Amino acid sequence: MTPTVAHFGKDLIGLEPLTGDQIRAILDTAEPFKEISERRIKKVPVLRGKTIVNLFFEPSTRTRISFEFAEKRLSADTVNIQTAGSSVVKGETLVDTARNLEAMRIDMVVMRHSASGAARFLAERIPSNVINAGDGSHEHPTQGLLDLLTIRDNLGKIEGAKVCIVGDILHSRVARSNIYGLIKLGAEVAVCGPPTLQPVGIEELGVHIFNRVEEAIEWADALNVLRLQLERMQSGYVPSLREYNRLWGISTARLEHAPKELLILHPGPMNRGVEIDSDVADGEHSVILDQVTNGVAVRMAVLYLLAGGAPEKAESAKGGAES
Amino acid sequence: MAREVTERTGGTERLVLMGIHRRGDEIAALLHDEIEKAEGKPVALGSLDITLYRDDLGTVGPRPLIGESTLPPEGIDDRVVVIVDDVLYTGRTARAALNELMDWGRPSKVYLCVLIDRGGRELPIQPDIVGRKVEVIGNRKIEVLVPALDGRLAVEIVKNLPAEK
Numbered sequence: 001m002t003p004t005v006a007h008f009g010k011d012l013i014g015l016e017p018l019t020g021d022q023i024r025a026i027l028d029t030a031e032p033f034k035e036i037s038e039r040r041i042k043k044v045p046v047l048r049g050k051t052i053v054n055l056f057f058e059p060s061t062r063t064r065i066s067f068e069f070a071e072k073r074l075s076a077d078t079v080n081i082q083t084a085g086s087s088v089v090k091g092e093t094l095v096d097t098a099r100n101l102e103a104m105r106i107d108m109v110v111m112r113h114s115a116s117g118a119a120r121f122l123a124e125r126i127p128s129n130v131i132n133a134g135d136g137s138h139e140h141p142t143q144g145l146l147d148l149l150t151i152r153d154n155l156g157k158i159e160g161a162k163v164c165i166v167g168d169i170l171h172s173r174v175a176r177s178n179i180y181g182l183i184k185l186g187a188e189v190a191v192c193g194p195p196t197l198q199p200v201g202i203e204e205l206g207v208h209i210f211n212r213v214e215e216a217i218e219w220a221d222a223l224n225v226l227r228l229q230l231e232r233m234q235s236g237y238v239p240s241l242r243e244y245n246r247l248w249g250i251s252t253a254r255l256e257h258a259p260k261e262l263l264i265l266h267p268g269p270m271n272r273g274v275e276i277d278s279d280v281a282d283g284e285h286s287v288i289l290d291q292v293t294n295g296v297a298v299r300m301a302v303l304y305l306l307a308g309g310a311p312e313k314a315e316s317a318k319g320g321a322e323s
Numbered sequence: 324m325a326r327e328v329t330e331r332t333g334g335t336e337r338l339v340l341m342g343i344h345r346r347g348d349e350i351a352a353l354l355h356d357e358i359e360k361a362e363g364k365p366v367a368l369g370s371l372d373i374t375l376y377r378d379d380l381g382t383v384g385p386r387p388l389i390g391e392s393t394l395p396p397e398g399i400d401d402r403v404v405v406i407v408d409d410v411l412y413t414g415r416t417a418r419a420a421l422n423e424l425m426d427w428g429r430p431s432k433v434y435l436c437v438l439i440d441r442g443g444r445e446l447p448i449q450p451d452i453v454g455r456k457v458e459v460i461g462n463r464k465i466e467v468l469v470p471a472l473d474g475r476l477a478v479e480i481v482k483n484l485p486a487e488k
Contacts, residue, residue, distance in 0.1 A: 039426070044376065045375070074375075304389075308380070
């Protein structure tokens with residue numbers, strides 16, 4: 001019998017509800033998809049005839065394009081909807097937008113929304129598969145998965161790896177997806193950043209807290225450096241960008257004190273000279289562009305796994321696998 | 324079989340053996356070694372994982388694991404490609420392999436070589452090179468065992484299709 005990957009449900013809302021084995025299955029599935037993007041003809045027919053809507057209520061370039069490449073390389077038909085110029089600005093509710101899309105017989109929705117919980121809200125109300133492409137400060141599961149894949153590629157395994165997330169943990173869905181995913185796969189996780197940007201009770205998730213970035217550098221195998229949203233300064237979370245850089249910025253001078261070579265990740269887009277210095281971002285231990293490449297493979301894997309037939313059909317389909 | 328491959332394809336120069344993952348891979352590797360030994364020349368070898376080209380993906384619940392397809396570095400353009408599999412049954416795998424091959428390039432000629440042809444075709448696909456033709460009824464399963472995966476080379480007819488393995 002053909003070996004199969006465990007089904008993980010209709011939707012991908014976050015990494016929190018998944019088991020370690022389910023996360024590993026997604027990462028393992030992403031491996032063969034990497035190779036498709038290296039082919040001359042970067043397309044396989046696996047999602048032929050499926051219609052996917054990329055519904056972005058927040059601006060996004062990287063994530064949307066990455067999803068779009070993943071969808072197109074799997075031969076799906078895609079429609080992009082961005083809020084500017086859509087009926088959303090005319091006051092349509094999320095459910096109405098989704099129901100209208102349903103009425104046009106779509107198969108999957110990839111959604112980015114500024115409200116935490118928006119993805120689950122939508123998933124519970126429509127029969128299509130829903131993939132969360134970031135909801136408020138809740139989760140950004142495909143970013144978490146691509147970070148996991150990049151760490152696994154470069155360190156060999158995630159189990160036992162020491163990963164420190166540096167920056168604005170409070171508002172970061174990337175941090176949350178990373179923490180859930182890394183801990184489920186057996187990594188040690190720490191966070192580090194201005195106290196005003198650390199959520200209260202974060203240690204209950206099982207993470208260490210470093211109050212100085214120097215301590216984090218001494219401890220970690222990998223640093224995931226988060227983007228400092230520039231509007232945080234206006235809201236008074238950090239006094240100035242220069243001070244942020246001086247206290248928390250990852251620079252070559254700081255990394256020289258590391259006892260071992262550190263892997264540097266950043267979810268992008270980078271503020272060079274704020275949370276990360278250019279020579280680090282472009283340095284030999286930076287895997288920031290590997291993350292982008294892996295993002296397409298991970299999203300292809302998620303689309304492939306979710307687009308399968310309903311689990312109850314599995315029984316009748318068995319035996320159809322023989323040559 | 325190795326001799327038949329080189330006879331049909333006209334030598335080893337432009338020959339590429341492409342095994343279908345997984346057991347076709349192993350048969351292709353065995354054939355590859357035999358041909359190299361007999362001809363004394365290197366032969367290109369690759370493999371195809373047809374999972375993403377299956378025609379039943381929309382109905383299968385749990386997703387099949389995907390293997391990696393590998394091409395010889397020279398590619399397959401203008402080459403004579405021999406698709407190798409262990410058992411030819413419905414022809415659906417061979418159809419998928421052909422489609423995948425066409426996405427990889429444009430071979431000048433494609434042959435289908437199977438160790439066992441068990442009949443029961445559901446598509447108009449016939450093999451060019453056959454190790455052995457075996458007539459079996461539908462509920463029996465033919466298992467080809469290969470040294471790399473099973474420790475020995477053998478062909479077994481399993482009486483009744485096991486429910487699940």
